[in-house]
Amino acid sequence: MQEPSESQTTTRPAGRAGSxxxxxxxxxxxxxxxxxxxxxxxxxxxxxxxxxxxLGPSGSGKSTLLRCINSLEEAQKGTIRVGDxxxxxxxxxxxxxxxxHGVRVQCGMVFQDFNLFPHKSVTENIxxxxxxxxxxxKDEAVKRAHELLEQVGLxxxxxxxxxxxxxxxxxxxxxxxxxxxxxxxxxxDEPTSALDPELIGxxxxxxxxxxxxxxxxxxxxxxxxxxxxxxxxxxxxxEGVFVEEDAPENLFFxxxxxxxxxxLRHILPKKGDSEERVAxxxxxxxxRNAPESAAGSGPRETGTNDTAxxxxxxxxxxxxEVPLPPGDEEL
Numbered sequence: 102m103q104e105p106s107e108s109q110t111t112t113r114p115a116g117r118a119g120s121x122x123x124x125x126x127x128x129x130x131x132x133x134x135x136x137x138x139x140x141x142x143x144x145x146x147x148x149x150x151x152x153x154x155x156l157g158p159s160g161s162g163k164s165t166l167l168r169c170i171n172s173l174e175e176a177q178k179g180t181i182r183v184g185d186x187x188x189x190x191x192x193x194x195x196x197x198x199x200x201x202h203g204v205r206v207q208c209g210m211v212f213q214d215f216n217l218f219p220h221k222s223v224t225e226n227i228x229x230x231x232x233x234x235x236x237x238x239k240d241e242a243v244k245r246a247h248e249l250l251e252q253v254g255l256x257x258x259x260x261x262x263x264x265x266x267x268x269x270x271x272x273x274x275x276x277x278x279x280x281x282x283x284x285x286x287x288x289x290d291e292p293t294s295a296l297d298p299e300l301i302g303x304x305x306x307x308x309x310x311x312x313x314x315x316x317x318x319x320x321x322x323x324x325x326x327x328x329x330x331x332x333x334x335x336x337x338x339x340e341g342v343f344v345e346e347d348a349p350e351n352l353f354f355x356x357x358x359x360x361x362x363x364x365l366r367h368i369l370p371k372k373g374d375s376e377e378r379v380a381x382x383x384x385x386x387x388x389r390n391a392p393e394s395a396a397g398s399g400p401r402e403t404g405t406n407d408t409a410x411x412x413x414x415x416x417x418x419x420x421x422e423v424p425l426p427p428g429d430e431e432l
Contacts, residue, residue, distance in 0.1 A: 121149040130179035141341040154328040157338035209279030213291040249277035269300030289320040
């Protein structure tokens, strides 16, 4: 067998097994689009209650991995287990279809582009799947939808249509829709990438609340403040393999692999930069005169190659909305 190159060698954390049962187990997962190998034998486990953040450049296989877990994409080889249901990839027939269905009903997925039905109201979007898939009665589904809308801070938008609400509100509706199926696992595929900066905070706030409640989550994101504060583990992917994984504070501040270091140098803000607005509009002043609170509270890590990570913006509006800067009120 050919020895893996450095870019295909995974650095795994020592002694960081999650608590509780293994909810998700992926073994030897391979996925190709024609001749392009997107996933090259991915293996990993997710314990119940863990929040896993997947990082990596475009085309590294992050989104494809999520889509393979709930069989929106069919992998050619490997196994995927969620709960007590195992899908043998590359198989076919009735047992395979039943296994795929058994995994899907345990997973909720939130996409970067919302994917709401434009001709249905917010409530109708949420009740569709529970009624069709689980056979829930309409009155019960509507009651559950209203509970979820209150949970994500949108109880006053129940009868609105997607065209009448903001991007951040659409994404919160999408989260409520996914939660309506009472999933054991939530998959987030870059849920804030299509949002204006000032709307990101409200979505991250809902996701943080879910994590605090013990929801098991796999998140593809480049929101480094969220990853640092919420994730149990951060995993860096490149060229279809896991290159390095560790606790976020270790991976961000003390990466071991050169490819990880190169990637982080491009996405982490640097000291000396002009004041930027990152992670949903939270000001990050990295200049010499920047206030200490701009880069988050508490002492700053040393030996970080001049990088710092912003806090999640949790102040401002009731769902974490950050006020517009002076002069932009009319935008």
